Amino acid sequence: MNAHLPVLPIVWPLATAVLLLFCRGRVGLQRVISLVSLLGLIVAEVLFLQRMLTGEIAVYKLGAWPAPFGIVLMADRLSAVMLLLASVTALAAIWYAFGDQSLGEARERHHFHPLMQFILMGVNGAFLTGDIFNLFVWYEVMLLSSYCLITLGGGARQLRAGIPYLAVNLFGSTIFLSAVGLLYGVTGSLNMAHLSLITPGLEGTAAAVMQATGLMLMVVFGIKAAVFPLYFWLPDGYPAPPAAISAFFGGVATKVGVYSMIRVGTLVFGGQTALLGEVLMAVGALSMLIGVWGAVCQTEIRRLLSFHVVSQIGYLVFALGLFTEAGLAAAVFYMLHYTIVKCSLFLIAGVMERISGQNNLKKMGGLMETAPVLATLFFIGGLSLAGLPPWSGFFAKFVVIVAGFQERQYLYTFVAVVTGFFTLFSMMKIWHLAFWGEKKGPHERPWRLGYLSVLLLVSFSVTLAVWFKPVNNFARQAAAQLLDTQAYVRAVLGEGATATTLPAANKEAR
Amino acid sequence: MELLMALAVGTLFGTGLYLCLRRRTFQLVLGMVLLSHGANLLILNMGRIRRGLPPLVTDGVTEYTDPLVQALILTAIVIGFGVTAFLLVLSMRSYQENGDDSVNIEQEEQPH
Numbered sequence: 001m002n003a004h005l006p007v008l009p010i011v012w013p014l015a016t017a018v019l020l021l022f023c024r025g026r027v028g029l030q031r032v033i034s035l036v037s038l039l040g041l042i043v044a045e046v047l048f049l050q051r052m053l054t055g056e057i058a059v060y061k062l063g064a065w066p067a068p069f070g071i072v073l074m075a076d077r078l079s080a081v082m083l084l085l086a087s088v089t090a091l092a093a094i095w096y097a098f099g100d101q102s103l104g105e106a107r108e109r110h111h112f113h114p115l116m117q118f119i120l121m122g123v124n125g126a127f128l129t130g131d132i133f134n135l136f137v138w139y140e141v142m143l144l145s146s147y148c149l150i151t152l153g154g155g156a157r158q159l160r161a162g163i164p165y166l167a168v169n170l171f172g173s174t175i176f177l178s179a180v181g182l183l184y185g186v187t188g189s190l191n192m193a194h195l196s197l198i199t200p201g202l203e204g205t206a207a208a209v210m211q212a213t214g215l216m217l218m219v220v221f222g223i224k225a226a227v228f229p230l231y232f233w234l235p236d237g238y239p240a241p242p243a244a245i246s247a248f249f250g251g252v253a254t255k256v257g258v259y260s261m262i263r264v265g266t267l268v269f270g271g272q273t274a275l276l277g278e279v280l281m282a283v284g285a286l287s288m289l290i291g292v293w294g295a296v297c298q299t300e301i302r303r304l305l306s307f308h309v310v311s312q313i314g315y316l317v318f319a320l321g322l323f324t325e326a327g328l329a330a331a332v333f334y335m336l337h338y339t340i341v342k343c344s345l346f347l348i349a350g351v352m353e354r355i356s357g358q359n360n361l362k363k364m365g366g367l368m369e370t371a372p373v374l375a376t377l378f379f380i381g382g383l384s385l386a387g388l389p390p391w392s393g394f395f396a397k398f399v400v401i402v403a404g405f406q407e408r409q410y411l412y413t414f415v416a417v418v419t420g421f422f423t424l425f426s427m428m429k430i431w432h433l434a435f436w437g438e439k440k441g442p443h444e445r446p447w448r449l450g451y452l453s454v455l456l457l458v459s460f461s462v463t464l465a466v467w468f469k470p471v472n473n474f475a476r477q478a479a480a481q482l483l484d485t486q487a488y489v490r491a492v493l494g495e496g497a498t499a500t501t502l503p504a505a506n507k508e509a510r
Numbered sequence: 511m512e513l514l515m516a517l518a519v520g521t522l523f524g525t526g527l528y529l530c531l532r533r534r535t536f537q538l539v540l541g542m543v544l545l546s547h548g549a550n551l552l553i554l555n556m557g558r559i560r561r562g563l564p565p566l567v568t569d570g571v572t573e574y575t576d577p578l579v580q581a582l583i584l585t586a587i588v589i590g591f592g593v594t595a596f597l598l599v600l601s602m603r604s605y606q607e608n609g610d611d612s613v614n615i616e617q618e619e620q621p622h
Contacts, residue, residue: 133582140589147596151603159604163535163613166597170542171530173593177549177586184579185556 005048006060006073009083009124012041017117027105030113031098037117038091045084052080053474055481057491059130067493068194074130074492077478078332082127082259085336088460089251089343090120092453096347097244099450102354107153107242115152116248119145126256130492132183132268133190135260136176139224143169146253149245150237161240168233172223179216186210193492195268196485214269214276218261225257227317228287231310235294238309239302239359243350246302250309251343255335258316262331265320266482280321285412287314288419295426299361301349301434304426305342308385311419312338318412319400326403328479330396333472337384337396337464344457345381348374351451352434355444361430366439374451375435377458382427384461387420392464399472515555522548535601535611542597546590550583 016037023029052058052075060073075083094116097103103112122142129135147169151162184190186206187198202210219230226234234254238246261280269276291311298304316338319331351374356364368375384391387398397420404413464471481487489497522544529541557579565577605611 133585137585137589140593144589144593144596147593147600151600154603154607156604156607159600159607162600163538163597163604166593166600167530167538167542167613170593170597171545173589174542174545174549177546178552181549181553181556181579181582184553184582 002051004060005044005051006058006075006128007062008044008048009041009087009128010073010121012037012044013117013121013124017114017121020114020117021111024111025109027098027108030108031094034094034113034116035091038087038094042084042087042091045080045087048075049080049084052077055477057481057487059491068189068191071134072130072191072193072492073128074193074488075128076481076488077474078259078262078482079127081332081336081474081478082255083124085255085339086120086123086127086252089248089339089457090116092343092347092457093244093248093251095456096247096350096450096453097242099452100244100350100354100448102350102450103242103244104153110152111148112152115145115148119149119248119253123252123256127259130192130488131190132192132195132264133180135264136173136180139176139256140173142253142256143173146249149249150241152241152245158240161236165233165237168223172220175216176220179213179220182209182213182216186213191492192263192267193485193488196270197489197493197498199268199270210269211275214264215279217264218276218279221257221261221264222283223257225254225261225313225317226310227283227313228290228310229283231287231291234309235298235303235306238306239300243302243346243353246306247343247346247350250305250346251339254309254313255339258313258320258331258335261317262320262328262482265323266328267485267488270483270485277321277323280317281409281412282321284314284316284318284321285415287311287317288415289314289422292419292422292426296422296429299433300359301352301361301364301430302346302359304361304430305345305349308345308423308426309342311423312342312385314419315397315400315416318416319403322403322407322409324403324407325476325479325483326399326406328482329472329476330399330403332475332478333399334396336471336475337392337461340457340460340464341381341384341393344377344454344461345385347451347454347457348378348381351454352378356434356441357444358441361433363440364434365437366435366443368435369439370443374454377454378431378435380458380462382430383424384465386424386427388424390465392461392468395465395468395472399475511559512555515551515559519548519551519555522551533612535604535613538613539594539597539601543590543594546586546594550586550590553579553583553586 020030058075062071119142122138125138147166150165151158186209189195223230238249288311291307295304295307316331316334319327353359358364384393387393401413401416526541526544529537557576560575563573563575565575567574
């Protein structure tokens with residue numbers, strides 16, 4: 001069983017989804033199966049994370065094909081923790097969905113639960129795979145489910161928002177496919193560990209094509225992660241579906257893009273990161289500013305939060321662009337904090353919309369009176385996003401800024417600090433307009449079972465702040481592991497593998 | 511042969527992109543289809559086009575054609591087919607629901 005643990009996060013949701021498809025129409029049963037299956041998965045992933053804490057790199061060869069030929073799954077500290085985060089976020093979203101009844105009976109009956117399992121399978125696959133074409137396939141699994149979830153229930157707004165979302169991501173997939181093709185043409189391999197052996201040895205035209213491929217892949221991941229020039233689909237797409245779905249998207253879907261940037265950037269392009277790093281840092285800084293300025297102008301709450309997704313992704317991409325151990329560690333820590341906080345804020349926004357029956361902040365008002373607990377939770381989450389001590393966001397921004405100073409990137413680091421102020425401003429705006437002031441309409445009964453998931457997520461974020469040191473140590477270890485590409489080569493291809501000992505498929509064919 | 515293929519890829523990408531930039535959904539769908547064909551041909555080209563050679567390496571075979579690219583393309587075609595079908599249905603539903611087939615999102619006016 002232990003040997004098969006790496007493939008479990010893919011097979012388990014798939015099996016659950018298929019099972020759920022057979023329970024069509026029986027919402028109660030679907031809820032129970034979904035919940036039990038997710039809890040089981042979380043237990044397995046905690047065990048898996050514990051195993052990965054030793055620094056092992058788990059490799060699973062699908063169909064037992066030897067490494068550079070077959071598809072391999074590989075897991076390290078970062079992927080193990082991302083798996084866990086994805087499942088916890090999914091659990092929170094699903095629990096919220098049926099505890100709050102916000103999805104509506106029809107959406108739940110028509111495959112909300114199987115779709116959540118399918119998207120989780122795609123996300124987990126993307127976190128686990130060690131093969132770049134396989135990464136493309138997992139992206140498609142994830143995206144196809146996300147297309148369905150965005151348009152599920154089919155109101156006019158959801159359908160209208162669905163088309164650009166689909167078009168942009170489909171376009172991204174085409175670039176991905178072309179980049180993978182070029183990569184294969186130049187190197188003759190698709191296995192990431194094998195690629196990390198081949199890429200440093202490339203010269204002349206091949207090296208130039210490789211640079212171009214690297215940038216193409218970053219564009220693809222940038223579209224998924226919604227960084228500055230490629231973010232335009234997100235503020236329209238994410239607020240359209242019900243809160244539970246946009247919370248999962250806001251928490252996890254964009255992080256898959258960042259995760260792939262980290263994975264491909266360190267492993268495949270480890271040798272030639274100078275140009276890539278410069279581009280990523282600039283793009284990151286611009287995302288922070290443009291995203292937060294977009295957020296400041298908004299009054300529709302989930303649209304506002306969607307702009308914050310862009311700005312927070314900027315921090316991640318900037319930290320990654322440093323390509324130092326401290327930078328990567330900061331990115332890992334930031335990702336932990338931010339996945340949880342963003343998901344909780346989207347859920348809180350859902351509750352606020354639920355209570356006031358409005359999605360416009362200017363029409364809310366007086367929520368403090370109706371829902372004091374919610375106000376407290378928002379207070380923690382909002383200040384955490386803005387980076388105020390003692391919440392987790394402070395530590396996350398702190399490590400990013402320290403890493404920036406260490407590399408003498410004063411301008412970008414300054415942008416990171418300024419963005420923090422604007423974030424605080426827009427959180428104050430939500431607080432001011434929605435929680436304070438007079439009631440501007442009838443309010444519903446505030447406390448429901450579904451709000452427990454908000455509590456769960458916020459307490460996670462508080463935990464991150466309280467145990468900053470061990471979590472940060474973990475992030476540093478994960479970063480060190482990411483930079484040691486030789487370890488991946490040893491684990492995947494075996495001891496003593498070099499670029500010349502393994503045949504590259506079409507090199508000889510030429 | 512490779513030059514011809516490269517030109518075909520370029521043409522497909524060019525026309526596909528042009529169609530994607532149109533405002534109406536049907537042109538968008540066609541553009542996406544052309545783009546994915548372009549990407550598939552590109553991959554085929556990357557495996558080097560060689561005629562009359564076996565795809566499987568057995569004893570005594572020194573010259574062979576690369577079978578992997580075809581597997582990749584097959585996967586991509588299947589995925590592209592599914593997504594295109596979804597896109598078609600989505601654009602039709604959106605047309606029925608919204609009464610026009612424009613791609614743009616118009617923000618609902620918010621009173622300030």
